Amino acid sequence: MLIKHAHVAGPEPFHGDILTTDGVISALGRNLDAPAKTTVIDAKGKTVMPGLVDVHVHFREPGFTAKETIHTGAAAAAHGGFTTVVAMPNLDPVPDNVADLTALIAKNHTDAKIHVEQFAAITKGLHSSDTSDYAALKQAGALGFSNDGVGVQDASTMYTAMVQAAAVNAPIVAHIEDEGFKGNGVLNAGAKADELGLPGMSNLTETAQLARDLVLAQAAGVHYHACHVSTALSVQLIREAKARGVHVTAEVSPHHLLLADQDIPGDNAMYKMNPPLRSEADRQALIAGLADGTLDMIATDHAPHTAAEKTGSMATAAFGIVGSETAFALLYTAFVKSGRFTLAQLIAWMSTQPAAAFGLPAGHLRVGDPADLTLVDLTQSYVIDPKDWLSKGHNSPFIGQTVNGRVLTTIAGGRIAYKA
Template sequence: MHLLIKNAHVVGPEPFDGDLLTTDGVISALGHDLHAPAKTTVIDLKGATLMPGLVDVHVHFREPGFEAKETIKTGAQAAAHGGFTTVVAMPNLNPVPDNVDDLEHLIEKNHQDAKIHVRQFAAITAGLHSQKPTDYAGLRAAGALGFSNDGVGVQDAATMYQAMQGAAAVNAPIVAHIEDEGFKGDGVMNAGPKADELGLPGMSNLTETAQLARDLVLAEASGVHYHACHVSTATSVDLIRFAKARGVNVTAEVSPHHLLLADQDIPSDNAMYKMNPPLRSEKDRQALIAGLLDGTLDMIATDHAPHTAEEKTGSMVKASFGIVGSETAFALLYTHFVMTNIFTLEQLVNWMSTSPAEKFGLNAGHLLVGEPADFTAMDLCTPYSIDPKDWFSKGHNSPFIGEVVYGRTLYTIAGGRIAYKA
């Protein structure tokens, strides 16, 4: 099976204008005026941008257990629509993939229902909320990319240390939702002047930073690859920077919404702005940008978290935490950061593709001969308005609806096959 991409602006190690040929799911040639073998599908991009398929190491597909919010099929379609060819799904499901049988069933369902590559994290502890460790060796052998209790911080330090030792023994990462429930309380947004103005309960920065500091000490002692999810505070960036300088094997992600918005941007008691961790101060937002630019933060991950309309209606006090991001992340970041010369396109592609693939050992993120035929074609020149009517995700919970952006996905190719076509 052959696929020939003609007349592309190729973003890679050495950008060029030309063609790309795939054979049986692998990139077989890059160059100019490539000729198509017999029975080849030809796509003429007419100068549009071709980049490595985006990689998202933090999505919630909600199946099994919460199919009203999202399914594997709709979540994968949404990711393909956003330009993602590889995603890693979180285990806060029902049943939780905390045993080999449930994990194997889930991995098979991911494979059957998705046209992109969907990898899976297994749980750190049984049922997520317990202190009982899972079978790290068995789950790893069954296909778990790593271990996470995302949505729940591991509250007991000894449990987390035991988990780190178990994950390190099977060369797997611990992917941490960093949240000390003692500091979280009933907070629904960042503690500070804006929360006071809106009359809403605030969530202290210590909710994140106190547990992160603990975990970094434990990661150094255990030697595990420790990955910090959705970093949101300036202090967290400082802690990670210090840990990296000490040689701790830590990587970290930041979510698009924490780069784009601060708590001061919340206009009212609007549930679309409720997420966990919450939008922090403008000082924190600027520290996250600086952390990406200096290499302290390694990647951008969406934390795509769909909910039903009912769950995101009314006051932030009762609404669910989380927003969707798969179908808006690249366009929003390209518009707000690349077009304003804060980031380069190459940097954005690195943080959204190459770096997450490399840090998690995924065979993705490169447009090179011999690499998998996973890539995305983008129209970077034509503006459009973000409209959930165009989305595949069941979740429409986003504060960015109506915003005019650049960066529309034209094609998403995964394994040499078309996963999305505009």
Template sequence: MHLLIKNAHVVGPEPFDGDLLTTDGVISALGHDLQAPAKTTVIDLKGATLMPGLVDVHVHFREPGYEAKETIKTGAQAAAHGGYTTVVAMPNLNPVPDNVTDLENLIAKNHTDAKIHVYQFAAITAGLHSQKHTDYAGLRAAGALGFSNDGVGVQDAATMYQAMQGAAKVNAPIVAHIEDEGFKGDGVMNAGPKADELGLPGMSNLTETAQLARDLVLAEASGVHYHACHVSTATSVDLIRFAKARGVNVTAEVSPHHLLLADQDIPADDAMYKMNPPLRSEKDRQALIAGLLDGTLDMIATDHAPHTAAEKTGSMLKASFGIVGSETAFALLYTHFVMTNIFTLEQLVNWMSTNPAEKFGLNAGHVLVGEPADLTVMDLCDPYTIDPKDWFSKGHNSPFIGEQVYGRTLYTIAGGRIAYKA
């Protein structure tokens, strides 16, 4: 099967203007005035921007167990609509993929129900909430990309250390939801003046930073690849920077909403602004931006977390934590950071494609001959308004609805096949 893409403006690690040919899911030629073999699909981009397919190492597809929120099919469609060709799904499901049988069943469904590449994390501990370790060797052999209890911080230090040792033995990362429940309490937003103004219980920065400091010490001792999810505080950035200087094998992600918003931007007691970790202070937000720019933070991951309308209606006190992000991430970040000259487009592509692929050992993130034909095409010129009526996700829980942005996905191509077309 051939696909010929004409007149592309390629951005990323290897910039290029011209044509691209794919054959059987692989980029087979780059050049000018390439000729199409017989039975070739031809797409003329007319100078539109082509980049390596976006890679998201943190999504929640909710299936099995919570299909009212999302399914593998709708989640993958949403990701493709946002320009993602590769995602990694979290294991906070029912049943939890904490054994080989359930993991294999889930991986098989990821393959059959998605037009993009969907990798899977398995659980660190049985049922997520226990101190019983899973079979790291068996789960890794069955296809687990790594191990996470996302949604639940591992509370016991010895349990986490032993998990790190087990994951290190099978060359797999520990992907940590960093949360000390003793500090979390009943907090629903960041502790500080805005929480006081809104009369809502606050969540201390220590909820994240105390457990992160513990984990970085354990990661150094175990030698595991430790990945910090959804980093949200300035102190966390400092801790990761210090750990990297010591040679700790740590990578870290930041979510778009933590780059775009601070707690001072929350207009009212609005459930659309409830996420975990919460929106922090403007000082924290600026530290996250600086952490990306200096390499302390390695990538941007959406933490796409769909919920039903009922779960995100009313006060933050009773609403679920989390917002969707797959279909808005690139456009929001391009509009707010690239168009304002804070980031370059090449940096954004690196953080949203090349770097996450490299850090997690995924064969993606480059537009080169011999590489997989995982490609994203964006219209960067025409503005549009974020409207959930245009989304594929079942979840419409986002504080960004109604914003005017640039960066509309025109094509998402995964393995040489069109997964989304505008």
């Protein structure tokens, strides 16, 4: 494949042509010649980025294929410009053993046109206190260990998990949630919950368990990754932990960067996610945490549900929204087009830094690197419309918004995974 007139943005800015051969970047230069049987793409006037990397998606297969499948989830990710994603293990059966994990990884490879990495479960069945066999699961291909969707409630279980994960040099990827504080909360505790007459969820649901985990992670010497950070105090706790040498990385979702609970227009299930949208002060703290490096990356927490599951009151609807197909355009429009951040910063948060944190061969466009890249038109504006999506899930509060930054072509391993 030869990409002509490329304007490359990211850690290695470049103007010229990109030649890919056998799935890797084989040449960068000007006026490169196309070998025989080469697909040529003219990128003039467009922007080429390293393929985006999302370390937090839910593809729902096996067990919940009415919501999403590996095929539809990967197609949606490619549509959004992602060339590498990491799928969560809250499935049925749970990949907490070598046989189920091996079968799942094989299906990730056959059903997806992008790179789909896989987390295995921290504990057997997610809800137990019995840790999985981390050495065997890592050898079988697990990138790390997570119980996403379920916080590990027992401190000694989490510490045991951290020690065992550290022994095999694998990360613990934590869904941070103390169920005792969560109760039956469906949105952030505060004025909006009171206004709507709905049960609120205290910030302590997240911060109390995060504080516990950061202490345990320091003692265990593990790479601890905090999923979907949502509060100002969480940012402060992570900043302090990094300062004292804890190996912690952290992600924030697009919706927590773009919306606060005050933006919820009413009892609308499209605004129900876990953790919930927090206060405007929390939102601003998350943005500041990204800017100063406390938060390392943006991850979508793409969580598709059926229409029936997201119909009706927030009191009864499922938690979660989709994000793969809207994340880049929303963030580019809100933060780059507005002048608050640069495109290079956004690419770092959505590609280079998540890849580096998890040791993935992505996030750069250099000779010898995998040919994973995304071609976008930053000038084209469009309205977010689920009729254009490839995901089974249409559960999003961003439908109808006008954005810039349309993904035109996504190339993974030198092959076209999506083309507009």
